[in-house]
Amino acid sequence: MIQVYRYDENFVFVEPVPIEEPGGDGKYVIPRNCTTIQPPSYIKPMFHLEEQKWSEVATQAEKDEILKQVENGRVPSPLDILKSQNAEIMVQLAEAQNLIESQAKMIADLLLMLAEGGET
Template sequence: MIQVYRYDENFIFVEPVPIEEPGEDGKYVIPENCTTIQPPSFIKPMFHPEEQKWSEVATQAEKDEILKQVEKGRVLSPLDELKFQNAQIMVQLAEAQNLIESQSKMIADLLLRLAEGGEA
């Protein structure tokens, strides 16, 4: 599993997107409007595909408004939002690892049955 970062038509960060499995060729397919480059902890990150980097594009007024909202407890701070997103990603990773372990055990059991001359 890999993590990519989706941006909108104006190249503004939208959300992290996990890609669970590679394609048939073993390589992960990166969707359009996504990059593997993680955005920094900006309020309004904008991706520059030609330079392969992120920059902050929030105006001072936007920053001040978000800070007011955070102080009033109406929205998560950018750091708290990233912590929440990270927690979600960790849960997805744990679920994927559980599935892999389950499938590995199933395959091992089937191979053991075949080796013992039994039917699968």
């Protein structure tokens, strides 16, 4: 599983998107309007295709409005949002690791069965 970052038609960050499985050739297919480059902790990150980097495009008025809403408790702070996203990613990672461990055990059991002559 990999994590990519979707941006809109104006190249402004929309959301992280997990890609669960690689395509038939073993490579992950990155959807259109996505990048593997993680945006920094900006309020309104914008992706620049040519430079392959993010920049902050929020105006000072937008930043002030968000900070005012956070102070009033109406909107979670960008840090709170990132913490929540991080928690979701950690759960996905744990699930993927659990699956890998299950598959490794299954393969080990099959190899042992083959080594014993195919008897169960």
